[in-house]
Structures are given as structure tokens and as C-alpha cells.
Amino acid sequence: MRNNMKNRKYFYPLIIGIMTALLTFTGCSNYNDSNTETMQQDVEKSAETDSTSEKFSEAESPEPTITEIDWSDYFGGLNGAAVIYDPTEENYMIYNKELALTQRPPCSTFKIISSLISLESGIINPDDSVRPWSGEIFWNEDWNRDITFSDAFRTSCVWYFRQVTDDIGKEKMQAELNKLKYGNCDISDWKGTLNTNSDNPALTGFWIESSLKISPKEQVEVMERIFGNDSTYTEKTQNILKQVMLVTEPNVTDIPVYGKTGLGAAENIVVDAWFTGFAETIDGNKYFCVYLGQSDEQETSSAIAKQIAIQILNDNF
Known part of the structure; x- marks a missing residue:
């Protein structure tokens, strides 16, 4: 012009x-x-x-508003944060803003991203996705077998996604994370040697208590970039992801909820627990993330993060 x-x-x-x-x-x-x-x-x-x-x-479009909400009753004294983004209202609802803006390793929630990239680029073919088990005995019995993509996602099979990540490669991975504006976009510790909880190369990576970090608010923003109206990803890829992310437990959700848990430990102590994704409501998608940090006095787990997220969604939408 x-x-x-x-x-x-x-x-x-x-x-x-x-x-x-x-x-x-x-x-x-x-x-x-x-x-x-x-x-x-x-x-x-x-x-x-x-x-x-x-x-x-x-001129840039106006920034979405932020509404701080006291959801402490859902957390029962646990150290945690919750973020829900409503695109229709262009509003973030946030509990514990300081923690919601703090970057932490995404752990297994990153399987959404590695799945997205590999599905979009053809590295994973859902109709022919079996990867052979090496025979190594892992702590999770569900991983000790030849396994398909959908089963690997639902059981959070680390060795499967370690292979997928290597197939994607550093260059493509970096480009895609930059495109998604995924947290600090730091994949420098590709093999995950910073992880103090495991030295097994089949079970480590830059996304597990390592160099890559993202905040709960950024998790929500990434979910909206993948599944929102302005997504650049194919409808086919989005639908396959939705199938494996769907929370199917009966009598648990009043609305369809799609998400992925994540759990990170250091020296065998849980330090990060996540559940992030989106919910389909009559008013459109609501993108969410619940994060739980280390707690010395109470049990912390990704299952609890998931439970908290579903309760907040059911009660408020």
C-alpha cells in the first residue's frame, strides 16, 4: 500500500x-x-x-480480556491453576494468575503436538500405525506390546512417541513449534538428558522435565490455534485427534470434553500434573487447562487435574 x-x-x-x-x-x-x-x-x-x-x-485487534475467578474450592488446597478461554466472549477466565503464566514442562500433554505434526505430515497413518515393541519391559504393562497410535495416545506410551518425535526430526519440529508459538519453543535437550527421573533413552525427551516449557495460559492458546476457527490444520487431522482425545468415561461429563493428561516427576516426586484440551458447548468451543504443581502435603496427579477440569467445565458451561 x-x-x-x-x-x-x-x-x-x-x-x-x-x-x-x-x-x-x-x-x-x-x-x-x-x-x-x-x-x-x-x-x-x-x-x-x-x-x-x-x-x-x-492496527492489531484488541487483546482478549482476563477475568480472575476464585476456583479454589475445586482445588481443595492443592497448588494449582486453571485457565478457560471463551473465543465468543474473547475472555480468559483464570484462577491463580501467577501460576497460570508460569512456564513448566508440558510432559505428556505434548503428545497432542507430536500427534498433530505427524498426522498432518503423514508420519502416522491411523490405518497402519502399529509400531513393534522392542521386548524391553516397561513399568506400564500397556506399553509392553506392539501398539497402535490410538492405544499409544490413550495409554500415553512414551517409547512410541519417542520414535514418532525422532521421525519428525529437529528441523520440522522446531518450525512447527514456532508456528504454534508453543511456550519457549526450546527443543535443545532433544534426547531429554536433563530429566532426573529417568535415564532410559526410550522414555525421555525435551518435553519431559527438560528444556521445553509452556504456561497453562499458553497451553490454552495453542489448543485454540489447533482446533479454533482460524486453524491452519486439516479437518481430517483435527477429527483424528478429537477421536483419541475424547473423554469417554460414562456419567463423567455433561458436555463433550477432549483432552490429554501429563505428569512429570523429579527424583521420583511429582512436580507437574496437567490436563488440557477443549470442550464443545452449545455456545462453541471452550479451551481449557488445569495445572497442578508440587505439593508436599497432598497427593498430586494428572488424574486429579483432569477431575478438577471436568468439574469446572460442568459447573460453568
Whole structure:
């Protein structure tokens, strides 16, 4: 637009000059200096309008509002935070704002992202997604077998997604995280050597108590970028993700809830517990995240984070 403005600056005066010369040469007595001045004013007015339009188009849309809400009763004394984003109202409902803005390792909630990237790029074919078990005995019995994508997601099979992540590769992973604005976007500890709770390369990665970090509010923003109206991801990919993220426990939810838990430990102590995703309501999607930090006096788990999230959603939507 600025180039067009620059061209008009020189183009209109040239036209005015040519028209004035032609009309004078043909003896047009009705065309005088007053006409020239009027045309010049019209040109300047047009330029001013274009300038205003340019400023308007470049102006950023208003930031969503933040409403702080006391949801402490749901947490029962646990150290935690909750964020729900309502796109219709362009409003964040936040409990414990300080913790909601604090970045922590995403742990297994990151399986949403690795699934998204691998489904979109064809690394995972849902119809032929079995990966063979190495024979190594893992602490989770559900992982000790050949396993499909959907089962790996629902059982949060780390070795499966460790392989998927390596198939995606560093370059593509970094580009996709930058696109999603995923927390600090730091995948520098690719193998997860910073993880003090495990030194098994099949069970570690940059997303498990390592270099990658994200806040509960950022988790919600990423969910909206994936499943919102402005998503750049295919409907097919979104629908496959929804299938594996659906909370199907009977009599648990009054509305469809899609999410993923995550749990991180350091020196065998739970330090991060997550449940993030979205709920389908009659007023549209509501994007949510519940996070629980380390608690010395009470049990902390991703199952509790999930329970808290579902209760808040059921009671408020």
C-alpha cells in the first residue's frame, strides 16, 4: 500500500498538469485555477483516506480480556491453576494468575503436538500405525506390546512417541513449534538428558522435565490455534485427534470434553500434573487447562487435574 501511495504522490499532479494544459489549449474557459485547486484537494483527501485505511489495517485487534475467578474450592488446597478461554466472549477466565503464566514442562500433554505434526505430515497413518515393541519391559504393562497410535495416545506410551518425535526430526519440529508459538519453543535437550527421573533413552525427551516449557495460559492458546476457527490444520487431522482425545468415561461429563493428561516427576516426586484440551458447548468451543504443581502435603496427579477440569467445565458451561 505504501508503494501505491508513493506512486499516487507523483501520478495525480502529473495528470492535473496534463489536463490543465489540454483544456487551456482548447480554449475551455470553464476550467480555471479554482478547478485545479479543487482537484488537488480531492487528491489530497484520497491520499489521507488511504493513509487512514492503511493504519486501520495494520492496527492489531484488541487483546482478549482476563477475568480472575476464585476456583479454589475445586482445588481443595492443592497448588494449582486453571485457565478457560471463551473465543465468543474473547475472555480468559483464570484462577491463580501467577501460576497460570508460569512456564513448566508440558510432559505428556505434548503428545497432542507430536500427534498433530505427524498426522498432518503423514508420519502416522491411523490405518497402519502399529509400531513393534522392542521386548524391553516397561513399568506400564500397556506399553509392553506392539501398539497402535490410538492405544499409544490413550495409554500415553512414551517409547512410541519417542520414535514418532525422532521421525519428525529437529528441523520440522522446531518450525512447527514456532508456528504454534508453543511456550519457549526450546527443543535443545532433544534426547531429554536433563530429566532426573529417568535415564532410559526410550522414555525421555525435551518435553519431559527438560528444556521445553509452556504456561497453562499458553497451553490454552495453542489448543485454540489447533482446533479454533482460524486453524491452519486439516479437518481430517483435527477429527483424528478429537477421536483419541475424547473423554469417554460414562456419567463423567455433561458436555463433550477432549483432552490429554501429563505428569512429570523429579527424583521420583511429582512436580507437574496437567490436563488440557477443549470442550464443545452449545455456545462453541471452550479451551481449557488445569495445572497442578508440587505439593508436599497432598497427593498430586494428572488424574486429579483432569477431575478438577471436568468439574469446572460442568459447573460453568
